[in-house]
Amino acid sequence: MNDFHDSEDDAYTCRDARTFEALPPARGRSFAATWWGQAWLKALEDTALDTQQLKLGRRHARAGAVGAVSVRPGRITAVVQDRDHTAHRSDVLVQELGAADWDRLLDMVADRAGHIAALLDRDMPPQLVEDAAAAGVELLPGIGDLEPSCDCEAWDHCAHTAALCYQLARLLDQDPFVLLLLRGRGEEELLGELQERSAARAQAYVADPDEAPEGSDASLAENGVVAAEAFAAQEGLAQLPAPPPRVDGPCAVPALGGGAPPAPGIDVPALEFLIADTAERAGRQLAEALSGRHADTPPTAGPTVSEDAVRLASAGPPTAVAARLATGSGRDAKGLAAAVRAWRQGGPAGLAVLEEEWTPGAEELARATTRLATAWPDAADRPRMRVTRNRWTVVGTGAQLRLGRDGRWWPYCKEQGQWLPSGPADEDPATALASLLGAVKGADTE
Template sequence: MVADRSGHIAALLDRDMPPQLAEDAAAVGVELLPGIGDLEPECGCEAWDHCPHTAALCYQLARLLDEDPYVLLLMRGRGERELLDELQVRSAARAARHLPQSAEDAAPPAAPPAPEGVPAREAFAAPGPPPLPEPPPAVAAPGRPPALAGGTDPAEGLDVAALEFLAADAAVRAQRLLAEALAPGHAASPVPAALTVWEDTVRLTATGPPAPIAARLAAGCGRDRADLARAVRAWEDGGAAALTVLEEEWTPDPDALARARAQLAAAWEGDERAPRLRATANRWTVVGADLQVRYGHDGRWWPYRRERGRWWPAGPAGLDPAAALAMPGSDG
């Protein structure tokens, strides 16, 4: 054990006792330090138990152990010369194990085995991986969520009807997402942005929930009922994109503005009945009428009609501003 620790050898040769030596020896079952019953001093003064003379002897022994660690080893039956000779032999053997072999004695490294491989003809003739399985068929209708109402009263504050409504809505959305995922070209489609709380509130209200749930949505959205109603109509016309056109007024950059003006000019080219339009940001309002078209970020035109002092969505978007203004909802 001592020979395997070069620090122990150096300390012993320097006539020092390394603190870990006693712990390492105890770990392998060798007790170096004297314990109870190992030392039995005797004195002729006949005093009971330990007398001052035996106490002085113990202090003297401790001093000797501090000065010369070999005294402790001698007490355990190993003399200094005997121990040093054995340590030198073991230390030399340990050093020899870690020395590199000479060029004459070192065996050449074994060459790595050559890969067996297969002939090229066989490799190219091997069948490829099996084809992927066909995608699952589309689900014809959304699943029916479980009925939550039962014989047990719901927990306080739990709206069972609202929870059932949300479960049914989740089933409808899952069926739609699966149908979209199975549609051709879906892999190249951009990932839609996550809905905000307001957008999801509008979406849920547009599904036509029961009156109590619709009232909760209206009360919790932070908008007045007219704002929510306009937002729902926009969502019905075009989802999140239509809601953005309703609520966001933006100024087209020069290129987008040039494209919009070119489309407006082409829409009524040669038509004497072309309306006179007043432009504000991305909105063109028909002068003298409660009609308006709004230009979206995607280059489509959205029709609007003024009702009760507010602009309301009047239909889905189109690429032709004249056709957008001619929609039934925007007909003056």
């Protein structure tokens, strides 16, 4: 890789720079929803030495204190305002990829149509980053890759450069080409080079079948007829059908019975419910199969029997069906209701936080303790908590924070003697707890 660009006189064309208007305040939401946006923030949080500055930076970014963000190869720039409206020019420098790195990366992407399709769909599949790393190219920044520079003259990440990084995570969520521009290639230039390389490879394969990748049409020409040529030569040969159209939603569930009594053992409401659920899942799977990201998206593990019972119950089945789901999953009605509430807040992860109690390791506990200590800038505002394994209970209230295995904080409240989820998870414990403390005033306490 090349050195950091630290000169104000670097000459970039307009094509090599993009300016994004200031984003609105981000109160009550995470800065990064995509995995690559989260990787960007992890590089920041693992590098910065002063967690208090990170906390202030998050506050600046949430409040909308970051102005228009300029992105160009090797540098992002913005003006960030303090609470007293003092403006600071802040920059974060990122290493660009060298020419050899770009050659390896572009060759790899050009050989995989799925990667190109994903980028055009503003997606960055994990396989693309893994394949790039296998080729010796690190796309995502790591520890020490984000170099701060601010006119407040801080020697490490200050609140202003931290705020700029948090704001950029939101831009990365919207468009991964922003990261590639930082690494040295704008979208137009990158796609143009990919198109040229793809066309050159296709021409080379036709001209010299011996050089074609094993299994390609050209490599099979000596032992058979290339499929494309066979189709071109046979007029009237049946063509492949067009892909099925996208389905926006499942069709209406047919009414069963037709006036005739059901056969013994047939639960008509339960059967209609299962038909509706099957139609909904089939429609979702079809939409995923038609997505441009499908080829590069690894299959996810299916739910367990217990999880699937909760998923079905969260759809609001008839009462009798809900009772059968509770029994089949080993829960009573009260337990199933709590599980459904957790599922609606966070799916399998939310359900695990409800039903699992685990002990954080030394590193996880230290990280959680630091997050809690820095979440409230004023120590007087920090609530007093009692910790039991992965659960922090606010003393004297019916409020609790639970630490998930992914490092996020889940708010819980005590209702009629039972701890229940009360909202979605958040990486910031203060944000997760803020709305909860107001809601539990006067509620159950321990």
